Amino acid sequence: MESSRALARLWRLTGPTGLTQARAMLLGRPCWSQQQTQQQHNSFSSSSSSVPEESDEEKKMPDHMMSTIVNGKEVWVPKGSSVMQACDAAGVDIPRFCYHPKLSVAGNCRMCLVDLENERGMSPKPVASCAMPLAPGTTILTDTDRVKKAREGVMEFLLLNHPLDCPICDQGGECDLQDQAMHYGSDRGRFVGQKRTVVDKNLGPLVKTVMTRCIHCTRCVRYAKEVAGVEDLGVTGRGGASEIGTYVNKLMESELSGNVIDLCPVGALTSKPYAFTARQWELKPTESVDVSDALGCNIRVDSRGTEVLRILPRNNEEVNEDWISDKARFQYDGLQRQRLNVPMAKGAGSVLKPVKWEEALTAVAEAAEGVSGEDMAAYGGKLADCESLIALKDLANRLGCETVQCEDVGQGVPDADLRSTYLFNPTLSGVDAADVILMVGTNPRVEAPVLNARIRKAQLEGVPIGMLGEDVDLTYPTTHLGGAPPLSAKKNADFSLALDQARRPLVLVGANCDPAVMAEVEELFEKRRETIEDGWNPISVLHQSASTVGALDLGYGAAPKAVPEGKKLVFLLGADEIDVPEGAFVVYIGHHGDKGACRADVVLPAAAFTEKHATYVNTEGRPQHARRAIAPPGEARDDWKILRALSEVMGHALPYDDLRGVRSRLCEVSPTFERIDEAPQKATYLGPKHKKGKVGAKTVLRTTIENFYQTDVISRASLAMAKATQARANQ
Template sequence: CPICDQGGECDLQDITLFYGPDKSRFSENKRSVTDKDLGPLIATHMTRCIHCTRCIRFINDIAGVEELGACHRGEHVEITTWVERALSSELSGNIIDLCPVGALNSKPYEYTARVWELKKTETIDVLDAVGCNIRVDTRGNEVMRVVPRLHEDINEEWISDKARFSYDGLKRRRLDRPYVRKDGKLAASDWQSAFNAIAERLKDRDPARMAFITGDLVDCETMVLVKELAATLGVTSVDCRQDGTRLGNGPRASWLFNTTIAGIEEADLCLLIGTDPRHEASLVNARLRKRHLQGGFRVLRVGEPVDLTYPVTDLGGGGQTLQQLLAGDLEESKLLEQAERPMLIVGQGALGRSDGESILGLARQIADRFGMISEEWNGFNVLHTAAARVGGLDLGLVPGEGGRDVSGILKGAADGEIDTVFLIGADEIDMEPLDKAFVIYQGTHGDRGAHVADVILPGAAYTEKHATYVNTEGRPQRAKLAAFPPGDAKEDWRILRALSEVLGRTVPLNDLASVRRRMEEIAPALADIDMVEAAEWGEFGRSAQPLKTPFPAAVGNFYATNPISRASPVMRECSALFVEGASAEATGTDG
């Protein structure tokens, strides 16, 4: 116990304390087992293992990746991977919580802190759009670890490895002071000088030549300030859809996961359209697998064939398959007709293309035709990949009259028609067209946006502020401050509020309470925290011929989807092992 990471939160230790004798005699030879290498995330001390097999059952039954098992018999049993390889599941870290002793521990956290030294903050994860409930443990101003928190309607008691292990990215490549580009080089500055540089640039500037793009990790309070500041400046080119999805022009139901994550367990058939839930939303995929194991559940897919850990019937790759399904030309159309509670999930891989609006329209028609919409059931679902997307759409961060979307802004910047661009945490767009524009980047890390910026304003990460996020279901949740931002970094909404004053266009929202009141005025659905409000159904999408090409993957590398995970050494190690290594094996170039 004195050197075990499980000390202080160990089931075996607690049972011994309350019920066990204080000494024992063991006359047999004690067993010694070689520690196993399970990869960069899980540290093993297998001599402590009591053979409860919880880890095996989790990996096989819930994660659906049969990579862990037991060999030998009796007291010689050892828990190991079958082929001496690292665990590749996106949920593998959960076996650390399940282990009742100290046999399985977090490798990045190992020997860094004791549980009684840590301050515990209950908050949410924002590295995907699921909104998993987590607890952030800090010592001083440093995040030491992230563990799951029970929420039966969202993540149950699990979280993804990205949510659990990418916290070391909060300590690296951080922007901790303003920067202003002088003579082609970024130089450290102060807030007043940075604001003055922006004010000088925007003086007498035509609003039609300015644009705002918000990123994937931006909170709702910040987006309220973006909306208000853009309105005072007269800017209509405002967009929260970095991935170019054709959403935001219809009723709220057109961009929500209307069935809800827990509601998956009531469905008897699921149609996947251009989505890979295993890598886009691991806990949604775990819920689909859970429903599969209960029986009486079919999964059909239109899109790229990937292993989802449960059986899937592939129908085709693109929009033409949806047309055939709608027309009843496929045998699987009968399965949809016979299903009592069918659902569909359309992903960003399908909606982010130029024909995204027609795909959305086809998905709506399929939902209407095959009885997915009724008073008791809404089987139409959009699976987002970004924590900020639903909140941005709810708040109306889409182009106004005469405004440009993200692709239009980038084209305008390349053509010289847009000369000033605000990137609010936006790092997932093509930065090359912005070379000619004056770029103001507000964010947390020295990532892609910071590299092209003329002025950098350092913001706060999700663990460093009180903020509101809306998950893919449309469920508003609150993130809470667990540690303070580094250096001179500030909460993002406060930065924009201060900037508006320097620009002479003061936004009259002076504190967090007033910002949230304004947020609820714009989007009343955001007032009920942790509640899902049923959205009204209506017409949306467009009737047009879809492209013949198959839907691409929305997430190329699960371990590098945002600035925090890209800055994480642990996530880089996972990426090299599971993504780049797997690619090398597939092509025969792994040596």
Template sequence: MVKVIVDGIPVDVPNGSSVLQACEAAGKEIPRFCYHEKLSVAGNCRMCMVEITGSRKPLVSSCSQPVMNGMQVLTDTEMVRAARRSTMELLLINHPLDCPICDQGGECDLQDQAIGYGRECSRFRDEKRAVTDKYLGPLVRTVMTRCIQCTRCIRFMNEIAGTAELGGINRGTNLEITPFLEEGINTELSGNLIDVCPVGALTAKPTAFRYRSWELKNTDSIDVMDSVGTNITLQVRGSEVLRILPRQNDDVNESWLADKGRFSLDGLKRRRLDRPWIRKEGKLVETSWNEVVQVVSQKLKSTKKERIGVIAGDLCDAESMFALKNLMNDLGVSNLDCRQDGAYYDTSYRGHYVFNSTIAGIEQADALLMIGAFPRQEAPVLNARIRKRWLSLTEQFPIAFIGELIDDPTYKIENLGEDPTLIDSLLRNELAFNEILNNAKRPMIIIGHGALVREDAKLIFEKTLALAHKIGVVTENWNGFNVLHHAAARVAGLDMEFYPKSDSQDARSMVTGGTDLLWLLDADEIDLSKLAADCFVIYQGHHGDQSAKRADIILPGAAYTEKSGTYVNTEGRIQQGNRAILPPGNAKEDWKIISEIAQSMNIDLPYSNLYELRTCLAQSYPVFKEKGVVRNQMSSSINISEKNIEKQSFRAIISDYFLTNSISRASLTMHECSKTRGANSSVKAAE
């Protein structure tokens, strides 16, 4: 630790800290534009000037100046104030006076710091420079005349997103930030450019001129577009969600949010189911809650329990799955499944189906093997963490990949191929990458659903787990065996045993003639083409998507923004989202719908409100007691079948990143992104 005195206040900061960090530790506010906690230091805006006592150069930029023991820093002298006023004056020379129409108004760093640290008037009378706006795609709107060349956007694209598509051209007063090609930027994290921009040069294109920041009400929630469990803030005006922003959580998403979670919000109000429907004479007609509840109750009573099936979808909250499971248990129904894709999981230990190293733990690993997983499409925020570790200067981070490489992963990898028998080669110690894995102190394996949805998934999983134990991926002090999910509801479903036992039907059997009554709880990513024509389908969900078209009864539910729900991310972390708005029309929260049906059947569920439901959930499955904590358990050994792995190549599970669920498919913005960037990039990573 280094002792620094800031305005007479002694503080201890770690070695290598900057003067700016020391000032913040002392509780001093330091203005800045180019500095960002998650990006490299540029030191080019000069707004963070402070005075160093006894230095030959008394004024220094605090973000780029390392601390020294005994250093005395002054943050509010006349010299410092004059320097900040002059810097602000220079920054405002060419900045347009368009605050009344700028979407950044009310939360603009330049606006705030001009008031706090600028002059009352400008001494410059020259004409302002105008800069041509640039095309960055359908999500980010540019007004480049406002740009102050802080280079945050360039550093974000180079360091976090991993697609170096922005840079500066010309020099001096003619400097412009521009994309290298006027074809838009190709990253799933482009919306974060809006967050890092300190002025209004980069704003959200889909919601331009629709709101002011002070009009919005904030509600904390969890993103359900993938399995990362990104912490988000829902910003609402009236009954409409107008903006979704990331919430800081260094254990999960740091301060980033994927584009699908940020911009698919227009899908929340399109193609919505806002009233009950029932099929009569081959056509769906509107009806009342009383009628659909009675019809569902009668159907459940009249159908044999072994011919009733229930499938939970990828966007479900834990409460709705738990309530539906309770109802089915009382009816004696055991055909339950939360796996629309039919993926295989070893549920004997929780550590066999979660991301054990944790997302933050990626930064501790020193080697990585990915099998049937492509994080850039399946979990872009987690992929950014892998890139962060790869860029680390502390030690090298070799990465090997087995599977279909559909795009540049944004970091250098050793592509071993698409053949799953390469796992056997690794077990036999036949590949060059074996030496790296064997010498690593904290090796990590990520197995994805490209490997888990195959017919031989059980064998692949067993051999991958055996490889993990053999090379030291799982030890007393380190657990680097990770399953990467792509569905927000999957881990919660596995935790509460929402899957069939040995004598029950799985999702595939249910939709291929195994049921007379099929209840789909927000399940839209399953093929119903082989479902028997006389099978009675109950669809409970919030969008008129694929499954609703086949339904005989539609129970309108609530989207994740319209209910308080518990979600478990891929690492097994329990998190809760809060309701921001009410469901539209006559739609209701899912667990309340299930409770009403239970009451009509004279089934007494042991809860009448959300608190009681969560209490019952935690009592039934203790893993739900601890919020925000990751506690997993693994076996110490594994038995491997004598069968051989099929030579069929691993294939990517996501064909179009922007259209993976009912909300994103209802979003015009996501469809525009799909058209602009292509359904599935064929660009291969450079060897």
């Protein structure tokens, strides 16, 4: 704004012809270089006006677009774009520290300075491109001497107080400041005297702070306020004394706090568990998906040798944008602890002893001898991938067993015949399009923090959010409508009205709501069916674990809390939360020694999600591949291979020998698996599917997750998650 006003003032004073002169004065350059740059510039503009436009003239520019010229290259950008967005569209790299596409524009680092020019001449001084709206008829120049000089000036001031501790800084090698210093930094300092130092802040056991390194870009402050919804971070003090921090000594109470580590352009905020472990160039990145909740957030697994050293988010606008939860980011140290790495079987004295694979498989085959299929049961666990689920189901069916169920499938799923009854139908990105959101018996803050950030974004845009169930703090205001449906129109007139008028309502149902609640929810929309947009299905079931939707797609049912009496042979595929009665022979196939392995008679060690090529289906029905980053430990094998080998030893060999074979079997069972990474087509709302029942008047629906940080075997084995739990409890 400032610069545009200055530009206008200059035009008023000198007129268009005087501007070249004024520019020369401002730059204070010798005459010859002035002419040279002018010539260069002229050649740019002439080439840009003649070459690309001739061909583009025939294509009509859409109304919402405008054209501009960046360094002589014409680009089309949407109206209302900033100068920086135009540069990005042209593929011109603009250095930046404070600007982030997902956050509001602050414009305080001044690193993204560029020159603008319109028909009246050059801007009087370089402008911050992130904060400058693109005006029609403006040409952008990013490689003039003046811009370079201005950026060098900014850099000099930033480095003035920045410590020279790159060799011991965790950000080294992936630091924006380091990279920019290579381009714009001076090889010697002109300032003498002491550098500024700042006391480090305690942000809890996950985020490490070295506040002396901070360059005050305020990305973390804006993130905490706008995305995470916890106003814990802020700037105190003024000028040289300003500091970023929590105002009082306090943790950052957010499930998404780890994302500030990625946002920080320097090494002021880094990961505590990752501190001093590796340099970025030593790591092998693997693109994968997260299994800590049902969203299937896209992640990058960084590994070195046989260890996963860190997990970072991968951008996917349709699923997790740029964020992942703290559990997804920091639970990886659980992959090193409590691992099952050798097959075990109960010998004499009923103590588990390490055995060879042959012996373990034979022990299972012997136990299965003479047991009829009706006395067998197979249960899938929270982290089971689709390949192993289908192998388990095929094996069980070949043995004549029809009790094939998955734990953590909510009671609200009556049967898996109709896919739209158990999916998040509007899709995750559909939350952005919803005009009313109603939550029933769910707490997305602990069940899916990344989704909660998306709902918060909708709330900030004015979408009314109602809540039926326990009244919890979701980091944004909600209207509490009662403990359980039905929704009383009398008591909540405002919200009912909003729901009546909604074209795209979205009802977020917790997976553990019972069928009666689901029926009430459907009743709610039965009345309002005419107002709902065609092709929009408001029912969005939010599941809690990564395996649930995949299991339902493959024909698994909901497992009870305990295995029914009379079962003689029980297969647990990573199922730890199901009680098995005495007398059953239990085969546990999984990667962590938890409750399930403790009860087992034979333990077959399997691979965790970072150690196998696997498919997971997220809550909106989007199948995604997790890829192998490291090898499984010791004697452990891929889950589906174990089941395939077991089937052969038991005399019912499964008909697939490689990953391709299993995946084509998956496609046979459900066509979903043919469209990897794609969400299903939005299913039109077909009306009620649940039987009506009675919801108790005093029922208060609530989520089943008690502690966000520890929900599955990996996070329960993780030290970082234990520390985070403790820190939250002590707060």
